[in-house]
Amino acid sequence: MRSPLLFSAAICISKILAYSPSSYYFDPLKHLAGVAPPFDPIDPPLDPSPPQGCNVTRAAYLVRHAAIVANDFDYESYIEPFVEKLENTTVDWAKVPVLSFLATWQNPITDEEQEMLTRSGKLEATKLGVDIAQRYQGLRTPKKIWTSTAERTVKSAKSFTQGLADDTDDMSVVEISEGEEEGADSLTPYKGCPAYSSKAGSNESSEFLDVYTKPVIGHFNSAAPAFNFTAKDVYAMSLLCGYETVIRGSSPFCNLEVLSPNEWLGFEYTNDIQYHYNTGYGNPTSGAIGFPWVNATLNSLMATQNNMSNATADQDLYISFTHRELPPTVLVALGLFNNSAFSGSNNVNYTMPVNAINHGRVWKSSNILQFLTNVAIEKMECESFGYDDGSYYRVLVNDSPQSLDGCSSGPGESCGEERMREWVAQRGGIVGEFGGVCGVEYGNSTNVLGIYES
Numbered sequence: 374m375r376s377p378l379l380f381s382a383a384i385c386i387s388k389i390l391a392y393s394p395s396s397y398y399f400d401p402l403k404h405l406a407g408v409a410p411p412f413d414p415i416d417p418p419l420d421p422s423p424p425q426g427c428n429v430t431r432a433a434y435l436v437r438h439a440a441i442v443a444n445d446f447d448y449e450s451y452i453e454p455f456v457e458k459l460e461n462t463t464v465d466w467a468k469v470p471v472l473s474f475l476a477t478w479q480n481p482i483t484d485e486e487q488e489m490l491t492r493s494g495k496l497e498a499t500k501l502g503v504d505i506a507q508r509y510q511g512l513r514t515p516k517k518i519w520t521s522t523a524e525r526t527v528k529s530a531k532s533f534t535q536g537l538a539d540d541t542d543d544m545s546v547v548e549i550s551e552g553e554e555e556g557a558d559s560l561t562p563y564k565g566c567p568a569y570s571s572k573a574g575s576n577e578s579s580e581f582l583d584v585y586t587k588p589v590i591g592h593f594n595s596a597a598p599a600f601n602f603t604a605k606d607v608y609a610m611s612l613l614c615g616y617e618t619v620i621r622g623s624s625p626f627c628n629l630e631v632l633s634p635n636e637w638l639g640f641e642y643t644n645d646i647q648y649h650y651n652t653g654y655g656n657p658t659s660g661a662i663g664f665p666w667v668n669a670t671l672n673s674l675m676a677t678q679n680n681m682s683n684a685t686a687d688q689d690l691y692i693s694f695t696h697r698e699l700p701p702t703v704l705v706a707l708g709l710f711n712n713s714a715f716s717g718s719n720n721v722n723y724t725m726p727v728n729a730i731n732h733g734r735v736w737k738s739s740n741i742l743q744f745l746t747n748v749a750i751e752k753m754e755c756e757s758f759g760y761d762d763g764s765y766y767r768v769l770v771n772d773s774p775q776s777l778d779g780c781s782s783g784p785g786e787s788c789g790e791e792r793m794r795e796w797v798a799q800r801g802g803i804v805g806e807f808g809g810v811c812g813v814e815y816g817n818s819t820n821v822l823g824i825y826e827s
């Protein structure tokens with residue numbers, strides 16, 4: 374018989390082995406929220422290849438622009454003040470362990486280049502074009518793709534065409550105005566939504582910013598008291614890990630001796646709170662802002678060539694480029710990454726406490742709005758075991774198929790066409806109509822996205 378003492382010793386050893394540092398791996402680049410370089414989060418881990426018996430016959434993509442040098446707001450609010458403080462400081466960084474790199478570090482961001490695509494961003498956008506061309510070999514190359522007018526979105530779209538098209542002259546990049554007077558008829562509908570504020574979420578996220586940065590500030594200020602590190606400085610250092618990586622290929626700020634894995638999770642959660650209240654479930658306008666893209670896109674994928682209005686682009690692929698705000702609102706319109714789903718209640722804000730991390734949340738900005746993040750809808754023709762023959766639809770986010778709540782009884786958790794029509798109409802009812810929810814004030818606003826006809 375095994376002695377109790379040996380038995381508990383064995384448990385002890387197995388615990389030590391299970392939690393040994395060698396099995397722990399942490400990559401900060403996958404926790405950088407809006408400044409994360411593109412990656413496939415595999416969330417959930419459903420198989421991305423078409424389900425057994427199904428062929429993709431059409432697809433649509435909504436893509437955030439690729440990596441930029443720096444966002445204006447991030448630069449002016451956090452990075453620039455930190456960099457100026459560094460220029461003024463009397464601290465001799467060479468003598469400060471862990472932060473000694475600051476003695477020679479140079480700011481990679483110049484004023485003129487801010488908001489521009491980085492070289493790696495252009496390359497990633499081209500690669501996405503190649504990936505899509507390879508994934509949909511049987512589909513026709515589109516004649517048009519659409520983009521909002523900002524330079525970073527237009528350049529992302531153009532870099533993308535280099536990967537997608539044989540000859541980019543055969544494809545036109547249609548620019549859609551970012552004006553607020555377009556209402557829902559643009560790739561930036563939040564700009565035409567008076568009830569949406571770009572500042573939403575900043576108060577809530579700054580509460581958690583203070584929580585997670587407190588020990589970091591204590592640590593850094595004990596090493597370099599004269600610098601007087603603040604919460605904003607720590608946040609700036611995290612942003613620099615992302616921006617410097619997409620500009621230079623790597624950054625000393627990403628070193629896990631500077632900020633630990635737990636501290637990176639704090640940075641990520643601060644952003645998740647921000648986007649929850651800004652473009653997520655914590656903002657009552659989100660779903661209404663994202664719904665017109667869902668509705669128009671499904672209408673185009675469902676239309677047959679006979680009943681497609683002659684103005685609507687007759688294409689197999691409908692691809693559009695936009696800014697970071699739109700993809701998360703589309704996910705809300707689709708009911709995806711809803712922390713409250715399957716909880717039996719709908720207390721959205723309770724799922725994102727501002728004083729502690731909810732590690733069990735599904736709303737993770739790094740997985741949802743990284744650079745070049747994309748939301749896809751695929752139309753499939755299926756003759757699959759155990760299912761009726763016909764058209765089915767599925768949504769993929771950064772290559773991971775998603776299961777739509779109430780619309781997933783087809784092959785590979787896809788949704789049959791008839792059910793899809795009812796389900797989308799139901800979603801429209803849940804999230805509300807753009808004009809009403811947004812409190813649109815001008816007369817000629819519209820609730821419908823018509824870009825596929827331009």
Ligand SMILES: *[C@@H]1O[C@H](CO)[C@@H](O)[C@H](O)[C@H]1NC(C)=O
Nearest residue numbers: 454455456457458459460461
């Ligand atoms: C840096 O020093 C200059 C000159 O003393 C001062 O005007 C500026 O406010 C300082 N900047 C920061 C960020 O401390």
Ligand SMILES: *[C@@H]1O[C@H](CO)[C@@H](O)[C@H](O)[C@H]1NC(C)=O
Nearest residue numbers: 554555556557558817818819
């Ligand atoms: C509303 O009118 C303005 C000014 O004529 C125009 O620019 C805008 O495109 C119109 N909006 C819609 C949705 O047609």
Ligand SMILES: *[C@@H]1O[C@H](CO)[C@@H](O)[C@H](O)[C@H]1NC(C)=O
Nearest residue numbers: 570571572573574575576577
């Ligand atoms: C943030 O809080 C301040 C002070 O309570 C308030 O005036 C402001 O409206 C809030 N901002 C947002 C975007 O909620």
Ligand SMILES: *[C@@H]1O[C@H](CO)[C@@H](O)[C@H](O)[C@H]1NC(C)=O
Nearest residue numbers: 598599600601602603604605
């Ligand atoms: C440190 O920074 C904080 C926040 O900016 C400021 O209120 C405080 O006066 C500074 N302390 C010193 C010693 O400079």
Ligand SMILES: *[C@@H]1O[C@H](CO)[C@@H](O)[C@H](O)[C@H]1NC(C)=O
Nearest residue numbers: 650655656657719720721722
């Ligand atoms: C969640 O919080 C936001 C911002 O404070 C608020 O506008 C919204 O109504 C809240 N949602 C619920 C369901 O309480």
Ligand SMILES: *[C@@H]1O[C@H](CO)[C@@H](O)[C@H](O)[C@H]1NC(C)=O
Nearest residue numbers: 665668669672801806820821
């Ligand atoms: C969905 O799109 C169709 C076709 O453009 C339009 O008639 C309908 O009003 C839209 N539904 C909603 C809820 O916006």
Ligand SMILES: *[C@@H]1O[C@H](CO)[C@@H](O)[C@H](O)[C@H]1NC(C)=O
Nearest residue numbers: 672673675676677679680681
């Ligand atoms: C197009 O035709 C199909 C099949 O005839 C029909 O089910 C569908 O409702 C039509 N769609 C539109 C947008 O008219």
Ligand SMILES: *[C@@H]1O[C@H](CO)[C@@H](O)[C@H](O)[C@H]1NC(C)=O
Nearest residue numbers: 678679680681682683684685
């Ligand atoms: C498209 O144009 C053709 C010929 O120009 C016409 O016969 C057909 O009815 C039009 N279809 C629609 C949906 O308007």
Ligand SMILES: *[C@@H]1O[C@H](CO)[C@@H](O)[C@H](O)[C@H]1NC(C)=O
Nearest residue numbers: 660708711713714715718719
């Ligand atoms: C999120 O999930 C809850 C619980 O299922 C549901 O009541 C709510 O409508 C969902 N929110 C949205 C915007 O779909």
Ligand SMILES: *[C@@H]1O[C@H](CO)[C@@H](O)[C@H](O)[C@H]1NC(C)=O
Nearest residue numbers: 426427428754755756757763
């Ligand atoms: C899918 O494509 C293959 C190859 O073209 C074809 O043999 C098969 O019949 C198609 N299946 C469906 C359901 O359309």
